[in-house]
Amino acid sequence: MVLSLSLADQIALELRADIIGGRLLPGVALVEGELVKHYNASRNTIREALHRLGQEGLTRYVRNKGVMVRRLERDEVRDLFVVRRTLELQAIAQSSALARDQSARMQDAIDATTLAREREDWRSVATHSLVFHQQIVGLMRSPLFDEFFAQVIAQLRLVFCAAPDEQRFQSPWLERDREIYTLLARGDKPAAGEAMSLYLDDSERLSLALFDHS
Template sequence: MSTKQEDSRGLVSERLASELRRDILDGRLAPGTRLGEVALAERFDVSRGPVRAALNLLNEIGIVTIVPNSGARVRVIGREDAQALYEVRAALEGEVAMLAAQKAGAETARRLRDLLGQHAGEIRARPDGAYLQTGGDRDFHLVIAEMAANPILERYLSRDLYPQLALLRVKHRNVRGRGAEALREHERIAAAIADGDPEVAGLLMRRHIRNSWTALEAQLSETEEDRT
């Protein structure tokens, strides 16, 4: 195969991976759904090779599980893996918050204030709901990761960790009443970052992640009880 053909196939597999990732994280392909190569090849009107490559890409970032002689499925994240993800998240995001505080500039406070002001309006409209963010420059945690100005940390969080957390939330979208509480925690973290206080920013971020895990763990327990 020529280099040009390889590049073309790679672009196709990346496009398929992007579309499937969106379907998974938006909940259109639920955890446990089988991802058959033949069906996907027919859906996208491509051969099975790019489909297989796309599924491997999604397996690498942790949102698809591939079992030999069984095929691929949307990953189901169990309690043990969920807790491990949150432990890693607390460690990394605590460091990110500290770095963001160390590098805070004149625009930091304004940018965070504007962002959280938008979130506050959304939460007022759904006071008992979860704190759902739309990603990109509207996501508090991604914005803090960008402010930390550490490309390795930002790439790991955005490419590897956050998709797994988003998949976990697909099944547990409505952590009741968490929205307003999470916003207050974000506001305290933002204030510490804007003040250039890395120790407090890191402490508050780690506490925020632990609180998020506690709320999610309670919902995981309720779901398990519903199945018994």
């Protein structure tokens, strides 16, 4: 059974997509009046959408300023990587041979990352790399995990936006994503899991290091 989304849910999903796409950055105010006009929605609907984003850890209310896109704390970043290790490593460990649709979606994400890197669009590089990791979790074919992980990568996107040098921060990951994909395509789950584990260790270390310069 397919459940139809309310307008508030649709708006929340669009705003989350804007965060994942790097179009809404930490500290940006989400002004009710502007959103009412943009989405042709009532204030109550907009408030409901913003409340949902707050529940997902993407926004917070600041007195005298209103609702703003959040800046995450160090401990929250550590927790995000606990979740990533749990879901991504489990997805690899229990995966079967890549189905054609799974392989195609992973390859599409890598191709999009490659194109963004050639254009030196580092914000898009980050976005498409996260999409690749969504496809990793998608190997479990669990809509509940897919929805939960979409919230996780939106929070990760807010962390990556804090990098003072996006090119330097994003440059290493494309080749490592491609390596993981190649190993999965070969059916070498142990090697893919090991590559992912090292990837997440390095990504967490660099993400936490961003707080040393803030």
